[in-house]
Amino acid sequence: MTDRPYEHPRPGEPNSGAWRHMDWEHLGSRYAHDLILFQARYDQLKHPGSGRVFERIVLESVDWVNCVAVTAEGRHVMVRQFRYGSRYTTLETPGGMVDEGEDSLTAARRELLEETGYGGGIWTYLGSVEPNPAFHTNLCHHWLGIGVELVAPPSPGTGEHLAVELMTDDEVIGAARRGEIRHALALSVIGRVLDLWPRPQL
């Protein structure tokens, strides 16, 4: 899906060179709170200009994954679920955490199956994004599955409660435009498959 392979480093790996002069020197870290989804870490970092030392919060976590999963009839398999941060029920693409030792495709297919009961299909990698490089250490991987079908009942975890919804391209685009789909990472993966936005004149 991309012009050429990603050359960008993984989070935590240094830049290849051109921007190394902007790196803040890492003087030390202390681990703090276990935040269930994250391990909080405080880094002591030296400003490359002034030399002053600042403490910065970092939230360590595993990678995430989400997917656009489309049936042979061209229906997008979407999920509604109550989200604890927003405190309302959102409309999103299937996805979740990449488990230890798991590759992101396996995680995408596992999450799709658990959340919706859909499986099978032909899968294509759509690239990855940094959920927020200011404080997250992870990537979110985007996958496209074409030709998925219902193969089992959904089997969400005991701590999940989901509703599955099948939507046409136009319904997905409409839901994005009116703000019903508003999760940045869901819009990120959908936006690599569908042209979501009217374009302003620059």
Add this chain to the structure above:
Amino acid sequence: MTDRPYEHPRPGEPNSGAWRHMDWEHLGSRYAHDLILFQARYDQLKHPGSGRVFERIVLESVDWVNCVAVTAEGRHVMVRQFRYGSRYTTLETPGGMVDEGEDSLTAARRELLEETGYGGGIWTYLGSVEPNPAFHTNLCHHWLGIGVELVAPPSPGTGEHLAVELMTDDEVIGAARRGEIRHALALSVIGRVLDLWPRPQL
């Protein structure tokens, strides 16, 4: 930029009705760690199906803002900065936090001016996204500023270190496609202005 005004609630406000049956009942909250960027909160929530109670982590914060800022010559005003989560220098759109009592347009113009020295221009709202409704309570607002110009030297805070870069549409699209721009929220605002991705055949 949108078909019609957003009807979606703000985070923390209930859905208008159709999906209220999926809401988890809120039994209580306890505030925990101050994480500099966030106030950590643990919510006790009752699963609407099983009735089981779960504790969920929520990170309270102010809203964020970012922008596509374009000069009269059609150059995008972009910033490079070392990011503490990824531990490398990223290429992003200007942006930051919406201060208490500030509207998001004022915040977008303030952040652009502080980070790059650019000001002026004609501004259009591009909508908002949930950075991650699973645990964030905030929105990120997207703005487009057309015809911005250099009006002052950049004045980043003592804890910031930035390089400004002017890029054509094609350079921005190329940087997104090869993964040099990879911050989900930067791609989110750029994706409302430029068509970034090749489209797969569904």
